[in-house]
Amino acid sequence: MTTAIDSAAVWPDDAEEVEEGVVSNWFVREGGHVEAGETVCEIQIEKVSVDVPAPESGTLVERTVGENEEFRRGDVLGRIETES
Amino acid sequence: MAKTESDPGTAGADRELTMSRAMVDAIASEMHADEEVFYMGEDVQDYGGIFDSTQGLLEEFDRDRVMDVPISETAYVGAAVGAAQAGMRPIAEIMFTDFVGVCLDQVYNQMAKNTYMSGSAVNVPMVLTTAVGGTYNDAAQHSQTLYGLFAHLPGMKVVVPSTAYDAKGLMHAAVRDDDPVVYMFHKRLMGIGWMPAPEGPKTPVPEDDYTIPIGEADVKREGSDVTVVTLGLHVHRALEAADELSGDVDVEVVDLQSLVPMDTQTVVESVEKTGRLVVVDEDYQSYGVTGEVTARVAERTPDALEAVERVAVPDVPIPYSRPLENEVNPQVGDVVEAVESVT
Amino acid sequence: MVGVNKLREMYEQMVTAREYEQRLQEAYLEGKEPAFDISAGPIPGELHLAAGHEASAAGVCAHLRVEDTVTAPHRPHHIAIAKGVDLDRMTAEIFGRETGLCKGKGGHMHLFDPDVNFACSGIIAQGCPPAVGAAMAADKRNEDAVAVAFLGEGAVDQGAFLESLNLAAVQNLPVVFVVEDNDWAISMPQPRITDVKTTAQRADGFDMPGIRVDHDDAIAVYEAAGDAIGRARDGNGPTLLDVQVHRRMGHFMGDPQTYRPEDDQERAKRHDSIERLAEDLREHGVDDDELAEIRDRAEQHVADAIEWAREQPEPDPEAAHEDVFVDEPTAASGGDD
Numbered sequence: 001m002t003t004a005i006d007s008a009a010v011w012p013d014d015a016e017e018v019e020e021g022v023v024s025n026w027f028v029r030e031g032g033h034v035e036a037g038e039t040v041c042e043i044q045i046e047k048v049s050v051d052v053p054a055p056e057s058g059t060l061v062e063r064t065v066g067e068n069e070e071f072r073r074g075d076v077l078g079r080i081e082t083e084s
Numbered sequence: 085m086a087k088t089e090s091d092p093g094t095a096g097a098d099r100e101l102t103m104s105r106a107m108v109d110a111i112a113s114e115m116h117a118d119e120e121v122f123y124m125g126e127d128v129q130d131y132g133g134i135f136d137s138t139q140g141l142l143e144e145f146d147r148d149r150v151m152d153v154p155i156s157e158t159a160y161v162g163a164a165v166g167a168a169q170a171g172m173r174p175i176a177e178i179m180f181t182d183f184v185g186v187c188l189d190q191v192y193n194q195m196a197k198n199t200y201m202s203g204s205a206v207n208v209p210m211v212l213t214t215a216v217g218g219t220y221n222d223a224a225q226h227s228q229t230l231y232g233l234f235a236h237l238p239g240m241k242v243v244v245p246s247t248a249y250d251a252k253g254l255m256h257a258a259v260r261d262d263d264p265v266v267y268m269f270h271k272r273l274m275g276i277g278w279m280p281a282p283e284g285p286k287t288p289v290p291e292d293d294y295t296i297p298i299g300e301a302d303v304k305r306e307g308s309d310v311t312v313v314t315l316g317l318h319v320h321r322a323l324e325a326a327d328e329l330s331g332d333v334d335v336e337v338v339d340l341q342s343l344v345p346m347d348t349q350t351v352v353e354s355v356e357k358t359g360r361l362v363v364v365d366e367d368y369q370s371y372g373v374t375g376e377v378t379a380r381v382a383e384r385t386p387d388a389l390e391a392v393e394r395v396a397v398p399d400v401p402i403p404y405s406r407p408l409e410n411e412v413n414p415q416v417g418d419v420v421e422a423v424e425s426v427t
Numbered sequence: 428m429v430g431v432n433k434l435r436e437m438y439e440q441m442v443t444a445r446e447y448e449q450r451l452q453e454a455y456l457e458g459k460e461p462a463f464d465i466s467a468g469p470i471p472g473e474l475h476l477a478a479g480h481e482a483s484a485a486g487v488c489a490h491l492r493v494e495d496t497v498t499a500p501h502r503p504h505h506i507a508i509a510k511g512v513d514l515d516r517m518t519a520e521i522f523g524r525e526t527g528l529c530k531g532k533g534g535h536m537h538l539f540d541p542d543v544n545f546a547c548s549g550i551i552a553q554g555c556p557p558a559v560g561a562a563m564a565a566d567k568r569n570e571d572a573v574a575v576a577f578l579g580e581g582a583v584d585q586g587a588f589l590e591s592l593n594l595a596a597v598q599n600l601p602v603v604f605v606v607e608d609n610d611w612a613i614s615m616p617q618p619r620i621t622d623v624k625t626t627a628q629r630a631d632g633f634d635m636p637g638i639r640v641d642h643d644d645a646i647a648v649y650e651a652a653g654d655a656i657g658r659a660r661d662g663n664g665p666t667l668l669d670v671q672v673h674r675r676m677g678h679f680m681g682d683p684q685t686y687r688p689e690d691d692q693e694r695a696k697r698h699d700s701i702e703r704l705a706e707d708l709r710e711h712g713v714d715d716d717e718l719a720e721i722r723d724r725a726e727q728h729v730a731d732a733i734e735w736a737r738e739q740p741e742p743d744p745e746a747a748h749e750d751v752f753v754d755e756p757t758a759a760s761g762g763d764d
Contacts, residue, residue, distance in 0.1 A: 122567065148567060153594065154590070154594060156591075158556055158586055158587045158590050159556045159559060159587065159593070160556070160594060162553065162555070162556020162560060162587065162591070163556050163557070163559045163560035164560060165557045166496070166556065166557030166558060166559060166564070166574075167561065167567075168560070169546070169560070169561070170560070170561050170565075171564070172564050172567070186586075190556060190587075193548075193550055194548065194553060194557065198546070199750060199752065199753060200750045200751050201529060201539070202533060202539035203528070203531070203533070203539075204530075204749075204753060205528060205529060205539045205541050206539050206546070207753040239751055239752075241752070261754070262753045262754055263752045263753050
């Protein structure tokens with residue numbers, strides 16, 4: 001089963017009025033293993049960088065938003081195929 | 085040059101890190117392993133380093149191990165010298181390499197010379213980290229690399245990582261070294277949000293510790309027609325140039341990684357293979373890296389060397405305006421031109 | 428209150444230091460006359476002698492242990508002696524011999540004796556930051572060791588000193604800064620180059636105590652140093668000691684002192700901290716015979732050290748390439764890797 005990496009879940013409190021961000025770095029390749037809680041990518045909202053943790057352990061099957069691509073708050077950033 | 089035993093290779097590493105995260109990974113690991121390792125610099129606590137050199141360390145360590153210091157480079161770099169001579173392993177950061185001027189005495193007259201002047205009665209096991217380089221319009225006093233300055237003055241080892249993998253391996257080596265090591269990290273390669281890195285420095289990085297021996301160069305791209313010797317940011321510009329020339333000229337890219345000691349042997353072997361040398365450096369041309377590499381090759385293997393071209397920042401202060409800075413900082417096109425001129 | 432045994436120790440150190448500087452002066456001038464040639468003779472180069480400064484070193488080092496770190500400036504011999512540096516090997520180093528403290532590589536301005544945690548440096552005030560660093564190490568390791576940085580009054584305008592005061596204060600480090608004020612920064616009298624009336628006042632700007640000790644009084648130095656070092660050991664931070672001394676000789680050997688008024692030189696010679704301490708010892712019941720015995724022992728100690736040093740071999744020229752790095756005994760110069 002796949003779990004979505006949700007951008008809204010990690011939105012910083014002091015960027016309430018901002019609706020767009022950029023994925024500045026992915027740290028795992030498609031097909032790579034991730035542990036729950038491990039930083040899987042970094043997003044940039046205006047001047048603030050936020051580390052995005054993997055919500056579950058499993059395989060990163062899709063980088064839905066690519067590096068240096070923009071997304072809107074609430075967009076899915078990527079998908080993880082979980083173990084169970 | 086083949087990767088050595090201490091280097092487990094990147095095979096199997098699922099995670100890719102930016103150069104800054106790889107550097108911090110190594111620092112954190114060394115600090116966990118040895119209480120005597122500590123980091124000090126300006127804005128390294130809550131800010132995590134202006135160029136992300138200590139990002140996240142404060143979450144793992146107390147403020148007495150990750151120390152913010154006053155804007156007093158002479159005092160705190162000198163304090164690092166004193167603490168190192170007492171047996172600790174401090175890592176002291178000069179925020180911009182350009183600032184070494186304000187504490188140069190502690191660096192070149194104390195840190196670098198105390199081992200020699202004492203006949204090895206004392207040694208100075210410290211790391212001096214510093215951010216180098218331009219490409220973002222920070223002008224003459226904030227854009228330098230000064231590779232030649234540090235390499236020229238005797239008594240300090242100098243390393244310049246160009247990728248995340250190299251950054252971690254060289255940091256482990258630097259901290260464990262019993263001599264002073266100047267660790268020069270390029271701002272543009274760190275993977276900072278507000279200064280995006282080009283393709284290349286973000287690489288797979290193994291979880292476990294590994295060292296890259298100081299004094300070894302790394303052939304980043306094998307080729308048979310021309311040897312391009314370079315370091316730091318320009319490893320990536322050279323690789324881009326090599327891709328552009330692919331099919332016409334087969335370019336070998338040698339990443340020096342260490343300036344002191346320099347791996348002359350790897351450079352010489354490459355030139356004996358290709359006969360043609362291009363040296364690319366983001367430091368001033370005269371009396372620096374390009375002259376040094378050329379001279380060493382000429383001394384060791386004059387018959388093999390058919391042609392040489394130096395590509396460096398000309399002997400001018402780095403200008404502010406974008407077209408002016410791009411003129412002085414070697415671009416991919418400049419490397420391509422230099423390669424073409426020797427073939 | 429200082430006990431008579433401690434006073435005896437200090438007296439012996441001071442007499443040894445004075446004798447040492449005088450004998451070194453003679454050795455230094457060998458081969459350099461009639462026309463002064465700085466590179467000639469058994470002790471070439473510069474030599475900065477501390478005749479007249481002895482009380483400052485003796486009074487401060489009386490409170491120090493082997494594990495306490497001392498950094499000293501280019502006028503270091505009296506401090507080295509008071510800290511317990513090996514006199515034979517120090518002398519051999521000054522004579523540039525292979526068996527010197529630094530294998531002949533440092534010379535008189537760069538003496539390192541890690542056995543007693545002593546080092547000196549030839550760049551004005553640059554011994555201050557490393558002393559702060561040694562204090563930082565003691566602090567991090569929760570040891571009650573302290574560090575002492577000695578410097579001259581001419582050094583107090585150097586950034587390294589001022590920065591060190593601030594860093595020591597803001598981090599509450601166990602370091603004491605001892606300024607030996609002999610009025611002269613080579614040829615520049617202090618009032619010409621520094622605005623505050625006393626160096627001790629500088630401490631106010633850095634939120635630390637500043638204590639001025641008047642000329643020639645070794646016991647006064649001892650007492651002030653005891654307070655300062657005790658404060659540091661107890662975790663109460665740094666202190667600045669401003670000790671008045673006399674420079675009995677020129678700044679360096681060869682200095683004709685034409686800039687210095689005759690009466691200033693005379694006054695320096697008339698006021699002698701060693702004579703004064705002898706008086707103090709007599710008041711404590713020590714008789715002249717014993718004082719003479721101490722002086723004889725000091726003279727012998729110095730003579731032996733110099734004789735030993737003169738017999739030591741010169742270094743092998745090839746050794747010049749070694750000791751750049753610890754793990755590579757031969758230096759990587761000119762591309763040898």
